[in-house]
Amino acid sequence: MALKIFRESFLFFTLAFFCLLIMMMSFRFSEAQMVPAMFVFGDSVVDVGNNNYLPLSVRKANFPHNGIDFSTKKPTGRFSNGKNAADFLAEKVGLPTSPPYLSLKNNKNRASLFMNGVSFASGGAGIFNGTDQALHQAIPLTEQVDYYATVHQDLVNQLGSSGAQQHLSKSLFIVVIGSNDILDYLGSSDLRNKHTPQQFLSLMTTTLKEQLKRLYGNGARKFVITGLAVLGCIPSERVKMQTEECNEEANYLAGKYNDGLKSMLQELQSELNGLSYSYFDNYSVLYNLIKNPAAYGFTEVKEACCGLGKLKAEIPCVPISTYCSNRSDHVFWDLYHPTQATVRIFVDTIFDGPSQYTFPINVRHLVAV
Template identity: 70%
Template sequence: MAMASASSNSNIIFFFWVLQALTSLLLSFSDAQMVPAVFVLGDSLVDVGNNNHLPLSIAKADFPHNGVDFPTKKPTGRFSNGKNAADFLAEKVGLPTSPPYLSLKSNKNKASLFLTGVNFASGRAGIFNGSDQALHQSIPLTEQVKYYTTVHQALAQQLGSSSVQQLLARSLFAIVIGSNDIFDYSGKSELQKKYTPQQYVNLMATTLKLQLKILYDYGARKFVLPGLGPIGCAPSVRIKSRTEECNEETSSWASMYNEVLKSMLAALKGELKGIRYSYFDTYNVMLNIINDPTTYGFAESKAACCGLGKLKAEVPCVPISTYCPNRSDHVFWDIVHPTQAVAQIFVDTLFDGPSQHTFPMNVRQLVSV
């Protein structure tokens, strides 16, 4: 009995030693690592493979020619020729790309895999719970936030409530979402009959605010929140016009939402103690690139790189599609998504950009506060 008791005591001492060492490691990360973790929520602009794990989803990028410029030269589930904004943001802060949550969900030791962040983003996801949720084709924001609460619980069990709060308070929470809600409004007459554009974008911002508050309640303090781009300029929208020009009405709804989002974030800062955020003016940065591509090193800002037909946007990027030989020449990779080169410009600007495009602070400043 004495030997069994000694063995038990040794196990307890070893457990606490491991826990102490792990906590110490978390709270004194290397200089190259600017934050302990990055948590990503959103849509296909930052999906790194979650939709690969949705059997019924048709919103996938796990086939060629996606990933042609990724380091592995293989499709990964990113809607891109290579890396997307989630990858570049992780690189900026000295971390590996946060893994897709659905790839870790069944892992028995998943808590240890959550320590540097998780990606919950899903292609076709929206702020609202649309038809994609019922069809299990995407993970809407509400479900992504629920997944995050389970991650919080796992981390709290492993590290303790105090340590996990310190970890999360210094981590980044990037939320890239809303474009699909505007596309829905643009394409559904029943929504347009039910809501004016202003009512609809107000509801988008109110719904997002509720989810941000839940994240806050579960430890999030530093948010990276890009606005929507001029989505009326996507190749899939341009081809609906005889002149192939941007659809100004669709883009105006995105711009309208951005104004409401900025007001909501400013108000939220006054409501929640310790919250900090960086808003990125995706709309004007992207519009500058589209209207003056050569200044940014691009040759083509209307047509997609991968696809078929008019502006290579009548058939999306699928294995039978052709793709441009120099992807860095193009602003758009497929019918709606930017190329890797544009994603890098976005992240470079949101990280170190001037107050003209990133406010009330850029991400480098957000990291340091």
């Protein structure tokens, strides 16, 4: 009898101990998770696989040598040798990477799967709808926001209006877009004939503003917005120059757009009650890496790691391409995109950087607002 009581007591205390352990683990997880969710909008810099689900699109990265430094050593649809900015930023706030929306779109349990956020980003996407939509090569920003509106409704159905608003008001909305619009303008005589550079840049900012207002109308309050990089210094632009130096016209347009973007964000904050944002000066940070690579551990700033031809930028990173043995030496992975090593520096700066590069506040402070 005594042995039976001992066994039952031992079993009870063992179960109680494991319950307490699980509770402690849950508590630690909730402490690590700084925001309820992260919703990602943008282009190939933050695409985690949406383009894999566009049957007609050739703008994909679901083949080698992409993903060579990813945890699985396999291509995932990221335009990178490993993780991209969306992955690193999710890690910073204690969340799993937001999954591609198109992978969940038809899932019956999608509302519960959206709770920690979702990514709408698509390689090749722009602020404008572009000229390739007949073939659906990418999901433009307008359509990404349309998709988010359906996610918002699913969350309202699951949490109720006030519950969804509380959930979303504490979440982060990441927007990384605009590079493809500038590159399209540079390469299109039709666009140049239709708009002066200033007209085109102004149209970009006003169009983006309308989409940000739509997100705000569906619960978004905390935005992380990245400016454009020094586009003229990416391998695809350098290779067009006989000297292999940066394309200064592309850099000029990117810089002028960033000026307009910063002004627009200040206006938007004054117009919309409760809106907060962190702007990342991508241009200055990448420019610093290129001008002083040794300080950041890089040795190659012009040539892509993966590709073929001059600067490995005449043919993209495809299975027949060659790639560098040490990806951490290179600023650029392919003719357009940074390496995982470069992106890690970007996200460290976005999250904890000084006001010189992230303003009016960095993401750590944005989370605490």
